[in-house]
Amino acid sequence: MKGDVIGMLNNKISLLCLTIVLAMLFCYIPTVFGASSISPWAEKEVREAIDLGLIPADMQKDYAKNITRAEFCRLTVVLLENIYETTIEDILSQRGVTPDKAVFTDTHDPDILAANALGIVFGDGKGIFNPHGEIKRGEAAAMLMRTASLTGEYHALPHVFDDASWFPAWARESAYAAYAYGIMVGDNMNRFHPVSFYTRQETYVTILRLYNTIKNGAREQESLYPMSAKNEEGIYLWGYINQNGTFVIEPKYTYASEWNGQYGIVSLPDEPDAYIVIDRDENLIIEVDDLRELIPEKVTEKTPPCFFGNTLYVGEYYKFLFSLPDGEWLTGDYKGGGARSFNDGIIRAFDGFSKRWYYLDRNGKTITSDEEWFWFGGDFYKGVAIVSKVAQSGETKYLLWSTDCEKKTIIIDSEKYIPQHGMAVGDLMVVSGPRSMDESYNFLPAQYGVIRADGIIILPADYEALSLTLGKQILARKNAAEPYSLFDETGKKIFEFNPDFDGELLFDSIGYYMFRSGDKMMTVISNTGTGMCNIEINQDASFRFISGLIQITESNGTCRYYTVAGNSIFHVE
Numbered sequence: 001m002k003g004d005v006i007g008m009l010n011n012k013i014s015l016l017c018l019t020i021v022l023a024m025l026f027c028y029i030p031t032v033f034g035a036s037s038i039s040p041w042a043e044k045e046v047r048e049a050i051d052l053g054l055i056p057a058d059m060q061k062d063y064a065k066n067i068t069r070a071e072f073c074r075l076t077v078v079l080l081e082n083i084y085e086t087t088i089e090d091i092l093s094q095r096g097v098t099p100d101k102a103v104f105t106d107t108h109d110p111d112i113l114a115a116n117a118l119g120i121v122f123g124d125g126k127g128i129f130n131p132h133g134e135i136k137r138g139e140a141a142a143m144l145m146r147t148a149s150l151t152g153e154y155h156a157l158p159h160v161f162d163d164a165s166w167f168p169a170w171a172r173e174s175a176y177a178a179y180a181y182g183i184m185v186g187d188n189m190n191r192f193h194p195v196s197f198y199t200r201q202e203t204y205v206t207i208l209r210l211y212n213t214i215k216n217g218a219r220e221q222e223s224l225y226p227m228s229a230k231n232e233e234g235i236y237l238w239g240y241i242n243q244n245g246t247f248v249i250e251p252k253y254t255y256a257s258e259w260n261g262q263y264g265i266v267s268l269p270d271e272p273d274a275y276i277v278i279d280r281d282e283n284l285i286i287e288v289d290d291l292r293e294l295i296p297e298k299v300t301e302k303t304p305p306c307f308f309g310n311t312l313y314v315g316e317y318y319k320f321l322f323s324l325p326d327g328e329w330l331t332g333d334y335k336g337g338g339a340r341s342f343n344d345g346i347i348r349a350f351d352g353f354s355k356r357w358y359y360l361d362r363n364g365k366t367i368t369s370d371e372e373w374f375w376f377g378g379d380f381y382k383g384v385a386i387v388s389k390v391a392q393s394g395e396t397k398y399l400l401w402s403t404d405c406e407k408k409t410i411i412i413d414s415e416k417y418i419p420q421h422g423m424a425v426g427d428l429m430v431v432s433g434p435r436s437m438d439e440s441y442n443f444l445p446a447q448y449g450v451i452r453a454d455g456i457i458i459l460p461a462d463y464e465a466l467s468l469t470l471g472k473q474i475l476a477r478k479n480a481a482e483p484y485s486l487f488d489e490t491g492k493k494i495f496e497f498n499p500d501f502d503g504e505l506l507f508d509s510i511g512y513y514m515f516r517s518g519d520k521m522m523t524v525i526s527n528t529g530t531g532m533c534n535i536e537i538n539q540d541a542s543f544r545f546i547s548g549l550i551q552i553t554e555s556n557g558t559c560r561y562y563t564v565a566g567n568s569i570f571h572v573e
Helices: 002-036 040-051 069-084 088-095 110-117 137-149 169-180 200-216 288-294
Strands: 225-230 236-241 247-253 264-268 271-278 284-287 306-308 311-314 320-323 338-343 346-351 356-361 384-388 398-402 407-409 418-425 428-432 448-452 457-463 465-468 474-477 485-487 493-496 512-518 521-526 531-536 542-546 549-553 559-562 568-571
Touching: 040 200, 069 088, 069 110, 069 137, 069 200, 088 110, 137 169, 137 200, 225 247, 225 549, 225 559, 247 264, 271 288, 284 288, 288 311, 311 338, 320 338, 384 418, 418 465, 428 457, 428 465, 448 465, 457 465, 457 474, 512 542, 521 549
Parallel strands: none
Antiparallel strands: 225 236, 236 247, 264 271, 271 284, 306 311, 311 320, 338 346, 346 356, 384 398, 398 407, 418 428, 428 448, 448 457, 465 474, 474 485, 485 493, 512 521, 521 531, 542 549, 549 559, 559 568
């Protein structure tokens, strides 16, 4: 009997031990599954953020889930408490601010009220905060940099993202700073994705980077800008400066292109027409003359090549594309064709032999198959472009093509409008009306207008000169006696130019235009028609946009930079 009792006790003890072990394993399982849901790219930084105490224990799960506004506020409060090594109550007291408990009607969360009191977050102005609403990347950049501003000044010069058209104007400055300080850097295709939702793991990574930036001054690799300086012989030569105005690549070149993230195009004084591509350490990447030797049609003129993303654009009348990352010529027969534009991160190219349009990404990879080459191809804007298949049976079918491969049929009244080849941006297309004759049976000049992909007339075909900007706006005039005007995508006039404006309008790919407004004046306006600045220039000076800044170069080689607001920032004597 005694042995039976001992045996029963042993069995109960074993069962109890097994139960405890299973319970321990059961308790541990969520952490295991939670950890496994972290994306590989984020694993190291998320772990570091957790180890530093920047992520509350109950938020260490569901890493791929979109972050909410309330959760983001909580993380900023925890971050500040770690930075200042004190409670949020002490931080608020030291700054002399008190949370307003009545500011929102839909939440009284103390972290939200603290973040609001510190100027990190705001509601809709009507008492609604929407604590469970999900955050987009543009909003996250603004909140992160408002948090950073509590600890110091974090200013940055513009960075031209390939998806700049997606940015709301209020998010641009924050995105520039977040990028410059390495807090939010976007993807490896130079896209920031400002309207994409922000996940927990992305938030944890950027909270860590913000912590390191504040604590250690960590920075992203700096941008470079071409700049001239006078040498001992009094000759201006070109190099590259950083945003502090310090030469990173010393002035020794006759020519220097806009810097393209990894590369620059330069030439040396002893061979001013022999352009070469260099990297940040001035290593030779490729000699452009070597590329020209490979071009079937010999190019006699040696004009500077330029960049479409990381793709090199070589040639004059014959335009050739060379992929720098791959070291390869791109597909297509370029007889009379080649790359024509680069917008929304997508290169629009023309095959001159087959007379067809096709598209490539910034690294030169084709994003259209042989079955998707078009006889009409527009520029992409916010992920859409107007295209058309080769006409069959006398019928042309136009499509609105999006980057997610969705295609919708476009409504065009072919009896009233004739589409103009290549003159389309986003869902807008330039068309002309039917040709008419005078009494002597001579054709009258064509009149142009703009229609939208759904058939809505934006501007009637009443204009003798009309073009679409890459910012999806319309520059037009009715006749030589009337001035040019700039219209928005709805057809509303937003700016009227002086009568002497010559129609040359430069766009910075962000949201600003620049033009010569007089013999000694240059003007910048926004894409809403707002005047930004007037800058006095000499009659023989040249100007262009460089990385979202204005570069003015005098005939003697002196170079100056300005912001779009007209503030002088770089000038080397």
